[in-house]
Amino acid sequence: MRAAVITSFGAADVLHEAEVDTPVPGRGQVLVEVRAAGLNPAELLARSGGFDLPAPAIIGFEFAGTVAALGDDVTGIEVGARVAGWPDGFAQGSYAEFTLSSNYTIIPDGVSFTDAAATVIAADNAARGLSLLRPDPGETIVVTGASGALGGAAVQFARLQGLTVIGISGRSSLGYVESLGAIAVEHGDDLADRVRAVAPGPIDAALDTAGKGLVSTLLDLRGGTGRVVTLADPAAAAQGVTFSAGHPGNRDTRPVREALEHIAAGRWRTRIARTFPLRLAAEAHRALEAGHTGGKLLLVP
Incomplete structure (x- = not known):
């Protein structure tokens, strides 16, 4: 699969597109084909080395996409379902064509992948x-x-x-x-x-x-x-x-689902400024660092 990979940590230029192995879902996980990945300030810190991640790393802390495969003991979801949530690993994230997750919610009909990806961490x-x-x-x-x-x-x-x-x-x-x-x-x-x-x-x-x-x-x-x-x-x-900082121990899909339902009903607005392909992940990070984006920035694999 294609991914925006970090092999050393530092400025935005350390992000580059590469071919890597597609991950395999483990027990309780689904493999998600990523259709949109939100960009967040915490990812700037992770890219610069603040999270002490192992290299090579694929960052990206929220996604929207479709379920491509199920791991063992996964119930209540089918291949093809549209989902939004968090990748399970900080170094196996959503800046990629596929990611792994056990913490996600269904995207209601009428909600786009870009709107869903822009909503997970914020909500x-x-x-x-x-x-x-x-x-x-x-x-x-x-x-x-x-x-x-x-x-x-x-x-x-x-x-x-x-x-x-x-x-x-x-x-x-x-x-x-x-x-x-x-x-x-x-x-x-x-x-x-x-x-x-x-x-x-x-x-x-x-x-x-x-x-x-x-x-x-x-x-x-x-x-x-x-x-x-x-x-x-x-x-x-x-x-x-x-x-209060978000971390894997306090993530909650309930407000995400609520916000997505409000989007579907026309009661909630997202503000997306720009989308970038994976090959321009470094440019996307530079735009986020510059500030005044006028809305959410997204990667679209």
């Missing part, structure tokens, strides 16, 4: 972050990075739960954030004061999906660390802020 992490805040309907929450895949998922889950959402984004994305049902506020100077000016009442909770030093603004808005969660700034834990 799972956003739902976990919101659950840590314990929101009640009618409360007001601030979400940073509201125009990104993760922030957009958080905004949409929060709105579906009956929350008023104030979404922070760059100027070019304010209209998109408003289309998700949030009150959009531009990132920049005097942010806390501008958020207070549009809030219908007190800020009850805050979710950081952007990092970039915005936790201090959320602490100002909340008057302390209570009900402030970051999904993007591990350094904030030193200030007493709850930091």
Whole structure:
């Protein structure tokens, strides 16, 4: 099979297309023919050596595709089923024509592979972050990075739960954030004061999906660390802020399935900026590193 392979770790140029053996599903696994793979900041860290992966490695932490083969003891799924989920290994990931998975959900009819692949990590992490805040309907929450895949998922889950959402984004994305049902506020100077000016009442909770030093603004808005969660700034834990990172032990297909069902019903939006073939994986990483992508980036084998 073709894959974007890393034989040494470093800058984006270490990614290159190569022919490698197609993996064989083990007990409880399915072999998935990858139709789309999302690009995520954690993969930049993995590529540069931050995860201490063995080389050669195939990274890629989310996928959408079709089941090509079943391992032993796999039930409830058939070859040909459309699925989205996580590869089982950090070094045998989704930047490839095929990957192995035991953690996936069915893609509903009417949902594209690209929309599904753009939703897995975002929906799972956003739902976990919101659950840590314990929101009640009618409360007001601030979400940073509201125009990104993760922030957009958080905004949409929060709105579906009956929350008023104030979404922070760059100027070019304010209209998109408003289309998700949030009150959009531009990132920049005097942010806390501008958020207070549009809030219908007190800020009850805050979710950081952007990092970039915005936790201090959320602490100002909340008057302390209570009900402030970051999904993007591990350094904030030193200030007493709850930091929650996604990892194999806390992945949950239920919010992924819920988001996909909302997409099928026309109640959920994804924002895909660009797709790349495997041979341009390095270019895709450079685009992700540059930021301001205007939506999700995907590899399409």
